[in-house]
Amino acid sequence: MEIKSIVLRHIKMDLLNPFTTSVGTEYDKDFIVVEVKAKSGLSGWGESVSIMEPIYNEETVKTNWHMMGDFLIPLLLKEPIHHPDEVSERFKPIRGNYNAKAALECAVWDLYAREQNMPLAKALGGVKDKIEVGVSVGIQESEYKMLQQIEGYLNEGYKRIKVKIKPEWDVHILKAIRAQFPDIALMADANCAYTLEDIEHLQQLDAFHLTMIEQPLACDDIIDHSRLQAKLRTPICLDESIHTAEDARKAIELGSCKIINLKIGRVGGVTESKKIHDLCVKNEIPMWCGGMLEAGIGRAHNIAITSLANFTIPGDTAPSSHYWKEDIIQPEVVMKDGFILVPELPGIGFDPSITKIDDRTLYSKTFRR
Template identity: 45%
Template sequence: MKLTGVELRRISLPLVSPFRTSFGTETTRDALLVRVVGTEAEGWGECVAMSGPLYSSEYVDGAIDVLRRFFVPALGGSVSAVGVAPALARFHGHRMAKAALETAVLDAELRAEGRPLARELGAVHDRVPCGVSVGIMDSIGELLDAVGGYLDEGYLRIKLKIQPGWDVEPVAAVRERFGDVLLQVDANTAYAVSDARHLARLDPFELLLIEQPLDEEDILGHAELARLIKTPVCLDESITSARSAAAAISLGACSIINVKPGRVGGYLESRRIHDVCVAHGIPVWCGGMLETGLGRAANVALAALPGFTLPGDTSASSRYYRTDITTPFTLDAGHLPVPTTPGIGVVPLPDVLAEVTTSTEWLPL
């Protein structure tokens, strides 16, 4: 596709309620949107980096800088979606920025050709089951009220954020109150192998999984922990590519994998991770990073692939935003519809986008 330029647009969206994890508390989504403009179509991508380098080494200001100085100039004026990763391969890291740019090019290319992303990736479902991620709260009562509300809305799976001092007790309370609801926990690297005996106290609650209990670089530690507890170990931050997924599986470090497209460099690499996991009989599910409707649409398309057998964090727009920048995704019997129109299937609403935009920068090619 012949490109004429790339727009970097920063937006600020207040969250419906503060979202607290072991990394900190988010009250506003400070997001970077990437728009590529071609001679045949334009496309959008969303960078999922946070404001600071907390979840990973990436952050919004850094993503803007690396896109402006290195990635966009490296594309040149003509590129295909499959050519983005090779064009950027010599630059180390910055997978979230790479993913945003690749997604925007992919969106434009598919729009020009009249093909939806879901079909391009190999989706087999027209709707996907949805779970919800519940942050760390100030009290058990507040947690139970929140979980009850989400179940009343129709969510099919509950994920609880945990950390030392907020783990066994909240899990026990949710299990006691809500019975056999699909339940899992996410530690966001907050524990060490020496906590294995404590984490084994979660085994009686028959959780779907414990997500990323140890440091992202501690693959061998995860393999050891997996032998010491009965709850299935799922990796998130540790999985950055199909190669790292294959290595983790072969070492016995996980029996489930969370795929986040931004974390692994884009939707094409996400599909490769999916294929590796399917070949090894490892279930996958789609994680979330507080995406707007742009990122949510693409995540839903990915989650419609056959290996995504567990409900993901592809929640409705209202879970995070009172007003999304796209037509909102609405829960229907615990599911979200897979977009069927060309590209990622959604575009920003101009008036809303203008209202939440804090800066724009045009990079001609």
């Protein structure tokens, strides 16, 4: 691959419905779309998952733009790339900034697959032709509204329900869900809302036979999660704590989790995602793909990574219509009977719509060799 230029576009899209977690509410989504243009005439596409405020992690849209433009893109344009795995190696001198790195690396992976005339899923070693789909339900204004939403999602065919929890919105809501839906695959996502002082409180969740509780303790913790897991029957799933395969190795060895949520943006890209996947296979740790309210390009990359064998739990890659009135890809991501088909076309398998992207672009910049 010989990259000719890279285009960054700052996009803004309105969510169909507000999405509330323990750390805040999102009404719209600002993000960066990356287009990597090659001398072959083809383009590869990526999407940054950072938001405007540093409340999920320390990165934001503005810091992503700065890091990509001033540091990462010059490294990427320095010399030709022969294989996408080289991108993460080239970015190693830059510490952290995983979301920014992933957006560029994903675009290179898409370009590589398109130039090889193969689906991205196959280029990654994917084995599935369809993936199971779960859905994430934010904190609602009432118990009734929560139960109503879950019933609607089950009727649509979603294979797993994840509900956001926080102190004072946890035991009673899970009890109500289990009373109405005793047999569904149910998990709770705490987004770091608890501490070790809450062990006895969290032990109450064992009664609800959850598939897992996701990231109950601090975003940078592995040690305390080990202590908590020893006190719970419910499997702990780590999310924010895992940025690298080394983080995953340490968490597994310490017994800090029994499941790992993989987010491509959180771990710096597809190459590191594959390393974490292979480590989890070796240690018999199930995985699933989390969501960051991605638009179609990021959603397509999630579909590709979920095609790998060890993604055995339904992920958060819901169809486009779950979040957006109109997505920026053609065709949009659709779900049937709780499954999304893995595309068979080259690259991510979806065509970004330049018209729709331009209509939502606040500003853009092109970087050339």
